Amino acid sequence: MLSKSQARAFFLGGTFLFGAIFVFLTIDTLRQNDTRTNAQNLTEDVLKGKEIWEKNNCMGCHTLLGEGAYYAPDLTKVVERRGVSWIDVFLDDPQAMFPGERKMVKYNFTKEEKGQVIAFLDWVGKIDANGWPPKPNIPVGSITTAVPPQTTSSVVKVSQPEKFSQLCVACHAVGGKGGNVGPALDHVGSKFDVDYLNRWLIDPQVIKPGTNMPKLPLSDTERKDIVTYLSALK
Amino acid sequence: MRFQSQKVAYWFFATCMLLLSLQIVYGFIMGFARIGFDGLHDYIPFNTARATHTNLLVVWLLTGFMGAAYYIIPEESDRELYSVKLAYIQLISWIVVGVVAIIGFHFNWWEGRKFLEIPRPLDYLVVVNVLTFLFNIAMTIWEAKKRSTTQLVLFFGLLCAALLYLPGMIYFDNQTLDSYFRWWVVHLWVEGVWELIMGGILAFLLIKLTGVDREVIEKWLYVVVGLTFLSGILGTGHHYYWIGTPKYWLMVGGIFSALEPLAFLGMAIWALNMYRKKGKDHPNKIALYWTLGSAMMSFIGAGFLGFAHTWPSVNQWTHGTLITAMHGHLAFWGAYAMLVLAVISYAMPNMTGRKLFTGMSGYLAFWASNIGMVGMTGALAVAGITQVYLERKLGMDFLVVQKEIVFHFIGMLLAATLFTIGITYFIVDFIRHGLPSNEAVGKNVGDID
Numbered sequence: 001m002l003s004k005s006q007a008r009a010f011f012l013g014g015t016f017l018f019g020a021i022f023v024f025l026t027i028d029t030l031r032q033n034d035t036r037t038n039a040q041n042l043t044e045d046v047l048k049g050k051e052i053w054e055k056n057n058c059m060g061c062h063t064l065l066g067e068g069a070y071y072a073p074d075l076t077k078v079v080e081r082r083g084v085s086w087i088d089v090f091l092d093d094p095q096a097m098f099p100g101e102r103k104m105v106k107y108n109f110t111k112e113e114k115g116q117v118i119a120f121l122d123w124v125g126k127i128d129a130n131g132w133p134p135k136p137n138i139p140v141g142s143i144t145t146a147v148p149p150q151t152t153s154s155v156v157k158v159s160q161p162e163k164f165s166q167l168c169v170a171c172h173a174v175g176g177k178g179g180n181v182g183p184a185l186d187h188v189g190s191k192f193d194v195d196y197l198n199r200w201l202i203d204p205q206v207i208k209p210g211t212n213m214p215k216l217p218l219s220d221t222e223r224k225d226i227v228t229y230l231s232a233l234k
Numbered sequence: 235m236r237f238q239s240q241k242v243a244y245w246f247f248a249t250c251m252l253l254l255s256l257q258i259v260y261g262f263i264m265g266f267a268r269i270g271f272d273g274l275h276d277y278i279p280f281n282t283a284r285a286t287h288t289n290l291l292v293v294w295l296l297t298g299f300m301g302a303a304y305y306i307i308p309e310e311s312d313r314e315l316y317s318v319k320l321a322y323i324q325l326i327s328w329i330v331v332g333v334v335a336i337i338g339f340h341f342n343w344w345e346g347r348k349f350l351e352i353p354r355p356l357d358y359l360v361v362v363n364v365l366t367f368l369f370n371i372a373m374t375i376w377e378a379k380k381r382s383t384t385q386l387v388l389f390f391g392l393l394c395a396a397l398l399y400l401p402g403m404i405y406f407d408n409q410t411l412d413s414y415f416r417w418w419v420v421h422l423w424v425e426g427v428w429e430l431i432m433g434g435i436l437a438f439l440l441i442k443l444t445g446v447d448r449e450v451i452e453k454w455l456y457v458v459v460g461l462t463f464l465s466g467i468l469g470t471g472h473h474y475y476w477i478g479t480p481k482y483w484l485m486v487g488g489i490f491s492a493l494e495p496l497a498f499l500g501m502a503i504w505a506l507n508m509y510r511k512k513g514k515d516h517p518n519k520i521a522l523y524w525t526l527g528s529a530m531m532s533f534i535g536a537g538f539l540g541f542a543h544t545w546p547s548v549n550q551w552t553h554g555t556l557i558t559a560m561h562g563h564l565a566f567w568g569a570y571a572m573l574v575l576a577v578i579s580y581a582m583p584n585m586t587g588r589k590l591f592t593g594m595s596g597y598l599a600f601w602a603s604n605i606g607m608v609g610m611t612g613a614l615a616v617a618g619i620t621q622v623y624l625e626r627k628l629g630m631d632f633l634v635v636q637k638e639i640v641f642h643f644i645g646m647l648l649a650a651t652l653f654t655i656g657i658t659y660f661i662v663d664f665i666r667h668g669l670p671s672n673e674a675v676g677k678n679v680g681d682i683d
Contacts, residue, residue: 002453002457003453004383004449004452004453004456007453007454007456007457007460008456010456010457010460011456011457011459011460011463014460014461014463014464015460015463015464015467018463018464018467018468019463019467021467021468022467022468022470025468025482025483025486026414028480029414029474029479029480029483030411032479032480033408033410033411033478033479036410036478036479036480037408037409037410037478039408042407042408047407050407050409053346054345054346054347055342055346056281056342056346057281057282057285057339057342057344057346057351058281058346059281059346059347059348060280060281060282060284060285060346060348060351061279061280061281061284063554064409065409065410065413065476065477065478065554066476066477066553066554067348067413067473067477067554068348068554069280069281069284069348070554070555070556070558070559071264071267071268071280071284072280072632073632073633074554074632098633101633102267102272102633102636103272103275103279103280105275105279105281123409124409127409127410127477127478128478129476129477129478130475130476130481130484131550132475132476132550132553133476133550133626134550134551134626135629136626136627136628136629137627138623138627138628140628140629179631180631180634181633
């Protein structure tokens with residue numbers, strides 16, 4: 001049977017050996033780090049963004065690279081997923097974008113600060129994270145009735161404007177794709193005319209006081225494109 | 235208690251009880267926020283509650299370890315503590331730092347790095363404080379005539395815990411490196427040197443409660459902590475799968491994480507075997523319950539549930555979901571919270587001379603809190619598995635999935651209520667013991683040694 005001194009040797013030897021391997025692997029990790037994380041793209045904005053990220057303890061709700069709390073979505077690929085303009089609008093008043101949903105603190109970031117946070121998140125999204133997060137691997141089609149057939153078959157003649165896919169889909173679904181905070185917009189064109197849709201987008205509160213729909217920052221052309229698109233959804 | 239100076243441990247334990255109660259309050263705030271009752275959002279938003287909840291955990295456990303050390307080291311060294319005054323100064327400054335940090339969290343003052351949220355200026359005070367503590371313990375051991383393995387393992391664990399706090403204080407521009415070295419603190423603490431501390435405390439309690447020969451217990455202590463370091467050091471790799479570090483961490487982390495349960499299994503088998511070999515019964519059954527309970531629950535929570543999601547092909551789906559929270563709850567409870575409660579249950583009758591362990595309330599505290607914690611873990615497990623399938627495997631929206639699992643959080647809150655009832659019994663017992671008394675000096679209640 002093992003003696004006490006052998007047991008001690010096992011403890012000290014094991015600790016030393018595996019400690020040494022750990023240090024060796026750390027050195028190699030540091031060596032590869034600049035390439036894997038695109039350290040050349042660590043601009044002033046990215047670093048400022050990281051400071052803002054930490055100063056407000058964003059990890060206290062969100063996760064980044066899967067690390068943090070689990071109360072709010074992972075933001076590793078958020079720039080790729082939502083796009084810059086959506087995040088920009090969202091940060092102004094998070095609760096307006098998801099009315100009645102889980103709350104996020106309104107931080108009152110300046111335009112510049114928002115840009116820095118986005119730059120940081122954009123940089124993080126491009127880190128080589130060994131393929132994480134993985135793509136969903138159970139096809140939704142294999143689970144029936146997730147999408148009612150009539151919505152998928154509706155023919156849309158006008159292509160989706162860029163702004164629509166950046167902002168509106170966060171809350172509204174078209175053809176089964178998009179959020180479910182607001183109503184699906186599949187047949188919105190047959191419900192409302194062009195004039196109504198236009199006035200609605202200018203200021204929802206005027207049309208329907210107390211609505212959860214936020215007033216979105218759209219230029220005249222952008223609004224016109226969206227109205228044209230919505231009118232075609234019949 | 236053998237020595238007058240061991241009385242200082244009481245005040246550390248009392249602080250533990252206070253911080254644990256606060257931790258539970260913040261847990262409830264988070265639980266209610268998750269089922270849609272976020273009324274405190276404007277004053278205590280989720281990130282504040284979360285930082286407070288986890289930091290209180292770390293602080294109350296460390297306070298418990300310090301109290302345990304102040305109780306155990308004089309007895310193992312067979313002499314009074316080096317300086318009682320220093321111990322009190324250290325406790326008071328420790329509380330001040332803790333309180334300032336917690337209040338700071340409510341005013342957006344923190345470092346924003348998970349588990350290491352304490353702001354940088356306070357970090358320095360923590361270092362000074364811990365060095366004072368270590369100095370006091372080291373001088374006690376240094377001037378003692380007696381050396382024991384338990385004493386040295388405990389000291390070595392506390393020393394490494396202090397040293398490993400330092401990598402967490404370096405600032406990195408690069409998120410990947412930031413994360414890499416943050417785990418040097420968090421993982422190497424929890425799955426490394428804290429286990430050393432746990433082993434040391436467990437050895438002490440087993441010696442006192444079972445009366446098995448010290449040489450036998452201490453030999454196995456070496457084996458257990460040896461297994462811990464053998465698996466735990468490279469096991470850090472399971473935090474390095476997806477944060478931007480090289481691919482070989484998938485293999486290294488996977489293999490060594492799979493070995494990590496061995497250390498906890500060793501701990502459980504060791505404790506149970508020592509109990510089986512006991513010469514006669516120690517009257518303080520409740521302390522024995524907590525001691526053996528800790529050894530077993532740490533195997534289930536830290537060992538088995540950790541094993542359940544650290545394999546890379548599983549972890550790629552479970553990483554960053556409620557599965558981690560599920561494992562975290564039972565792991566910390568079993569390994570460290572129960573152990574601190576074991577030391578307190580053992581030390582209180584010795585310090586006060588009151589044998590409250592004969593009543594029912596101790597058992598109620600044990601069973602209610604344990605069943606409550608297992609219930610919470612179960613609720614989080616179901617919520618976590620659902621989340622993984624709906625959000626990760628099917629690709630559903632985060633918030634949509636969160637609504638699907640609200641029900642399980644109601645279950646979690648119910649289990650948490652049972653847990654709180656158990657802890658309340660424990661705290662009431664603690665208060666009923668009263669203050670340490672001079673009459674209790676020089677004699678331990680029913681020790682087998």
